[in-house]
Amino acid sequence: xxxxxxxxxxxxxxxxxxxxxxxxxxxxxxxxxxxxxxxxxxxxxxxxxxxxxxxxxxxxxxxxxxxxxxxxxxxxxxxxxxxxxxxxxxxxxxxxxxxxxxxxxxxxxxxxxxxxxxxxxxxxxxxxxxxxxxxxxxxxxxxxxxxxxxxxxxxxxxxxxxxxxxxxxxxxxxxxxxxxxxxxxxxxxxxxxxxxxxxxxxxxxxxxxxxxxxxxxxxxxxxxxxxxxxxxxxxxxxxxxxxxxxxxxxxxxxxxxxxxxxxxxxxxxxxxxxxxxxxxxxxxxxxxxxxxxxxxxxxxxxxxxxxxxxxxxxxxxxxxxxxxxxxxxxxxxxxxxxxxxxxxxxxxxxxxxxxxxxxxxxxxxxxxxxxxxxxxxxxxxxxxxxxxxxxxxxxxxxxxxxxxxxxxxxxxxxxxxxxxxxxxxxxxxxxxxxxxxxxxxxx
Numbered sequence: 001x002x003x004x005x006x007x008x009x010x011x012x013x014x015x016x017x018x019x020x021x022x023x024x025x026x027x028x029x030x031x032x033x034x035x036x037x038x039x040x041x042x043x044x045x046x047x048x049x050x051x052x053x054x055x056x057x058x059x060x061x062x063x064x065x066x067x068x069x070x071x072x073x074x075x076x077x078x079x080x081x082x083x084x085x086x087x088x089x090x091x092x093x094x095x096x097x098x099x100x101x102x103x104x105x106x107x108x109x110x111x112x113x114x115x116x117x118x119x120x121x122x123x124x125x126x127x128x129x130x131x132x133x134x135x136x137x138x139x140x141x142x143x144x145x146x147x148x149x150x151x152x153x154x155x156x157x158x159x160x161x162x163x164x165x166x167x168x169x170x171x172x173x174x175x176x177x178x179x180x181x182x183x184x185x186x187x188x189x190x191x192x193x194x195x196x197x198x199x200x201x202x203x204x205x206x207x208x209x210x211x212x213x214x215x216x217x218x219x220x221x222x223x224x225x226x227x228x229x230x231x232x233x234x235x236x237x238x239x240x241x242x243x244x245x246x247x248x249x250x251x252x253x254x255x256x257x258x259x260x261x262x263x264x265x266x267x268x269x270x271x272x273x274x275x276x277x278x279x280x281x282x283x284x285x286x287x288x289x290x291x292x293x294x295x296x297x298x299x300x301x302x303x304x305x306x307x308x309x310x311x312x313x314x315x316x317x318x319x320x321x322x323x324x325x326x327x328x329x330x331x332x333x334x335x336x337x338x339x340x341x342x343x344x345x346x347x348x349x350x351x352x353x354x355x356x357x358x359x360x361x362x363x364x365x366x367x368x369x370x371x372x373x374x375x376x377x378x379x380x381x382x383x384x385x386x387x388x389x390x391x392x393x394x395x396x397x398x399x400x401x402x403x404x405x406x407x408x409x410x411x412x413x414x415x416x417x418x419x420x421x422x423x424x425x426x427x428x429x430x431x432x433x434x435x436x437x438x439x440x441x442x443x
Contacts, residue, residue: 002429008197008414009425009435011169011384013314013335013376015089015176016198019163020156021148022380026054028084033064037076037084049146051101052077054084055380057093060242060347069124070095070131083145085138087343088240089381092138094131102144105129116140118236118262120245135239135260139205153184161196165442167384168425168432171197171414173335173376175234175283175314178202182220182230189225195437197227197420201234201283201312207267210274218278227420232281232310235271236262238291241317241344241351246288248318252351259288269298276302276309283312283335289359292316293323299330315378317344318352319362324369334366334373338392338408339382345399363393364402375411386412387430 026045031037045052059068073082073095081098085091099105106112109128115121119136121129133141148156164172177200188194202217204210213233220230239245239260244252247259263271268284275282286292292313299311311332317340327334341361349357366373377384390408397403426434435443 004409004427005424006168006386006409006413006427007424008171008417008420009169009386009423010171010173010374010412010414011164011376011379012173012374013337014160014164014172014174014379014384015381016160016172016174016200017153017156017181018089018176019379019384020159020161021152022055022085023159023163024156026052026084027056028054029056029058029087031057031062033062034059034066034068034072035064037072040076042077047080048148051081051083051098051145053145054082056087057084058087058242068093068130068132070099070129073131081145083141086243087381088242090135090138090240090245091243092133092141094133094141096131099129099131102141104141113140117264118260120260134243135236135245136262148180150180150184153181154188157181157185157188158193161194163379164196164384165435165437166432168386168427168435168443169196169384170423170425170435170437170442171199171420173199173201175201176203177230177234178205179216182228185228186223186225189227194227195440195442197414197423197437199229199231201232201281202230203234204271207235207263207271210271214274214278214280217280221280229419232283232312233271233275234283234285234314235268236285237268237295238262238286238288241287241348244351246317247291247294248288248352248356249290249293249320250353250356253353254351258290261291261294265294265298268295269302272298272302272309272311273307276307279309281310281312283314285314287315287317289318289320289323289356292319293326296323296326296330296332299332300326303330315340316362316373318356318360319365320359321365324362324365324371327371328369332371334371335376336361336363336373337376337378337382338363338396339377339385339388341392341396341401342388343382345396361396361401363404367405373411374415375408386427386432390430
């Protein structure tokens with residue numbers, strides 16, 4: 001039987017709390033059409049302070065081409081606010097009750113808020129919201145749903161930890177951290193309930209609060225424990241490919257445009273400056289090739305001015321060759337998710353065209369340029385799974401993606417072996433049969 005050992009088995013891009021939380025939401029991955037929401041069972045629904053939250057719908061799997069509209073959710077559950085999050089975490093589908101509860105529509109169902117830059121609220125033929133909120137609009141709407149309580153955060157962190165252990169992971173890099181999550185993670189660790197090594201990046205929701213957020217992260221960095229490390233900030237430059245919010249250099253073939261630049265150049269440069277001046281790392285969400293290029297260009301400009309820092313490029317699903325060349329002069333690490341190939345390859349070329357598809361999933365190009373990278377899952381967008389990562393690497397090489405050199409498992413091992421030393425996982429036929437954390441056998 002084929003057996004593989006991975007020391008410090010590492011998922012380099014996760015949303016720790018969300019992985020636990022979304023496992024408790026209404027799962028929508030089985031929907032085959034928008035109208036199938038009308039068939040969802042209602043007898044086992046779980047609400048958060050009166051709101052129904054669901055996760056996982058993906059219209060790229062649907063064949064009927066039906067309109068995704070709030071009227072379907074109104075027909076299914078008219079009296080409770082409903083928020084269904086798309087599988088990529090960048091789009092919300094809400095009903096009328098949710099829009100009213102948030103104060104986003106008036107009595108005539110007309111939009112009464114200013115759509116933030118880097119976001120979009122889809123409107124129907126009458127000029128009224130369809131219930132589809134994209135990127136910054138979705139992020140703004142999330143501020144209206146009931147806040148998660150501290151005990152719920154702890155439960156979500158522990159549930160996610162169990163999910164990671166079941167898949168063989170002893171180390172994670174969390175890019176969805178916040179103050180409340182850090183405090184609850186510290187509590188778990190101090191009470192010896194945390195059997196996971198975590199590098200945490202803190203999502204900056206409001207750049208107007210950047211200074212105070214950086215002060216907190218700087219203090220958190222000094223609170224590091226043997227299992228928890230605060231590393232820096234996480235910001236978003238673009239959206240996702242599935243919803244055509246990723247910022248690309250050529251128009252999407254659907255005619256929707258070139259995606260969204262969520263932050264201005266000035267905002268990105270300011271975030272880089274302030275984080276690096278405090279010796280904190282920056283993680284920036286960059287899926288489209290233009291987003292990757294812009295982040296790298298801004299880092300280059302700052303380096304020429306004498307300011308350097310660690311730049312973590314998240315996703316890098318499409319990257320042009322000249323951008324990869326520019327990375328050589330920077331302190332940069334790319335965090336890739338091969339598993340997205342399994343989900344995206346069915347439609348990616350049709351969305352972005354032949355040229356940009358040729359720049360997708362650039363692990364071989366990064367290897368040739370000697371740019372450091374590692375592999376993750378983006379859970380809960382994709383399930384955390386070393387086996388899926390290896391599967392994607394092998395299958396993509398059979399379908400035109402330049403082949404990765406060497407063993408893919410080496411990119412699933414935490415680079416700092418001193419962090420939670422004596423941790424390893426043994427896999428047989430892709431499944432973990434041993435998971436050891438700091439010498440203790442979890443599986």
